[in-house]
Amino acid sequence: MTTLLDFCSLVRSKNAGPFTLTFDFMCHDQAAYDTLVGTGFLNKDLFARLYGVHPADILLVNHPLALAVKVSLPRPEVQGDLRDADCYAGQQYAPLMDLPIETDRAA
Template identity: 30%
Template sequence: MTKVRDVARYVRSKNAGPFWATLEIFCDTKEDYEKIKNSKVTARKIAELYNVDESKVKVFYVDNINVIKFSFPRSIPQGHKYENDMHFGQQYILLAETAL
């Protein structure tokens, strides 16, 4: 079973402000980019993985640099007393381990 991490050069997660999070998939080749772009890695899958409303997941395909970005509202704002990853930097693992 091929996973995102097996095809992508780099997968990362980060803040997109205190209320939004972003996941990014960087690919070395157009072939790898198209493989992920045309896979089961969709807004629906991101909504399932990160427990967010699918209609709020924004998807950006940056064809000229082989990057796919997903942005969605954080369940609780950055810095909230119950928030456990202030920079959203460790959340990429779920995406990296997702099967294509």
């Protein structure tokens, strides 16, 4: 099974202010970046489904020169709210880690 760690040397989530989560996917090399982007795995529908936000509220940016993909979306709770279970948003990437990636879709 192929997962994000087969492509990325760094996968992280963090705050981008008190209202926004951001995810960074930094690939091992050009081939890994090209294959990961080519699979279409990192897409707005995936993040909408996993994090309960509308796809229109998600920003997904490919950074080919940095061999990285960045995804930002609204936090489910404002940072520091009593219902905020992850104040620094450092654990929000976890649901993505074991998802299988179909590499036969890559161009």
